[in-house]
Amino acid sequence: MRTYVARRLLLVLPTLFLLGTFLFFMLRVLPGDVVFGIIAPGGGASVSEEEMNRLRRDLGLLDPIHEQYARWLWRTLRGDLGQSVRAQSPVLDILLTKVQVTAALAVLAMVIALVLAIPLGILSAISRGSLLDQGIRAFTATGLALPTFWVGIIVILMLLRIFHWSPPIQFAPIHKDPIANFRILIIPALVLGFRSAAFISRLVRSMMLEVLTEDYVRTARAKGLVPWTVIVRHALPNASLPVITLAALSFSQIVEGAVIMEVIFNLPGLGSMMQQAVFARDFDLVLGVAIGLAVVTLVWILIVDLTYAWLDPRIRYS
């Protein structure tokens, strides 16, 4: 187990390096530049070309691309992700505050998804063909087809219409006011979790259907166990490994969804930061946020892989 953990951890570094390099070169072709964003936020032409060029030189934007890359790499290796030219503060500081919101939203959505998906999938499987099963399947098919961002918009508008509730302008960080924080995050998390639940419960259903035909389930029933015990103790654990795989894979979809929810619900996370940074042409910040989002997913995949190895000895010895 220890060597497995070490091997998995060692793979993180090259992954981050390659990702960072890809993102750097992808974003380096960015049309327009940050200088416009700093000097002339309104797009005014009152600033002389000379002045803009001086600023570009100071920021190192006129150097050859490989020099910029080398400088960026060296800086990043020392843990300095650069300065947000617009916010005038280090990118890393901004990331560390914003990532909490995105991670909290994504994890909450994941929990909601699993809490919804597992019972729905089981119910659907054991009442196969019944009206309940049909209903659940129609529900999941709809959940998969509705675009998350649109559901988000409609939910906000409905809440506004009916309860006169609107997303708060002021955000409450989790360490200051956990209850207020939860109340802000729960609605976007429900919207997100709902979609993933639709996705996951379909797999729970088909895995349960498969497992329920196994010999050991028949044996368990034959020896007179309560149906509930058969399902929870014998069927569910055996159906769970593929479900964990899918849950792991759908996390990156949840992160995607979180990016959009933040914009719609006005949450100060990585997603809304990304959007603002793009429109301000704040290069280092865009790059930093993209890396931050990748790191969130990477950490999650790592946790899942390790859980796997812990659950299934075949993996850690291969």
Next chain:
Amino acid sequence: MPGSTLASDTRDPAARGTAAPGLPGSALGLGRRVVGGAWAFTRAHPAGGAAGLLLLILLIVVMLADVIAPFRFDRSVASRFLGPLSETRAGQMLWLGTDEIGRDLFTRMLHGGRTSLYVGLAAPLLGISLGAIIGIVSAYFGGVVDLLVQRLVDVFLTLPALVMAMVITIGLGFTMPVVIIAIGVSLVAASSRVMRAHALTLREMQYVTASEAIGTSKARIVMRHLVPNSVAPFLVLFAVNVGNAITTEAALSFLGLGISPPTPSWGNMLTTAQQYFEHAPQIAFVPGLTVAVVVLAVNLFGDSLRDALDPRLRGRR
């Protein structure tokens, strides 16, 4: 490829014989086979067939957007926020009403649909083709190639698809070709995994071993045996991802990082929906529900296609 036409000629002389003799047979024969296949598919999967027909009609309608649309998508034709079924001063029908600058919503839906469906079809075609090539080559060559390619795929799987697409559009611009490339590229890693898994089973087939034994080159084995036998999983993967691509395009454009106005797309038509909902709820409901219905149809069709093409799944459910 030499000999391939000959092979298909000898394989189904019957089909050629039945296809009206005297006409340029192959085109008609192919047409018949397609229609016949579609009919058999619809009989076995009524919902999937209906969904497929709906999508086909929709595709034709949006392709003819220039002819059908009563107005221009970028001109205001009446006062703003008119409700559905109102009329312009000249008495022309505004089926869905107007948006925040008085443009006809119906016209914009048609043109937006063209954008959305083109992206929805082209992006998976591009991305999954690339993924298929990478996956098949990686599986067939194995060893170091496979190891390196798979580690690289791991890297790209770490990046959420939407974020990947965002980074590409930010870098290359907010136009339709770029959005197609962006969404396509974001599908490459995951689809190459699926295609690789399939190709790994093909590699062990006897006809591959036999072909190797008579000294066929590797490139030829990939082209003649592995690629043709991967068509079924390719089609399934494609159908499943069309829905994803449509929603991703909508989400990107909604955020202002996809197709940029004035070109309409179902996604960027929703950008202002939140702002003007009070005045004209149709701005929010029409494009959103349309996306939902189209994606539902695509998913139904894709599921049926998977059932039809994957014999292992037959009879389950």
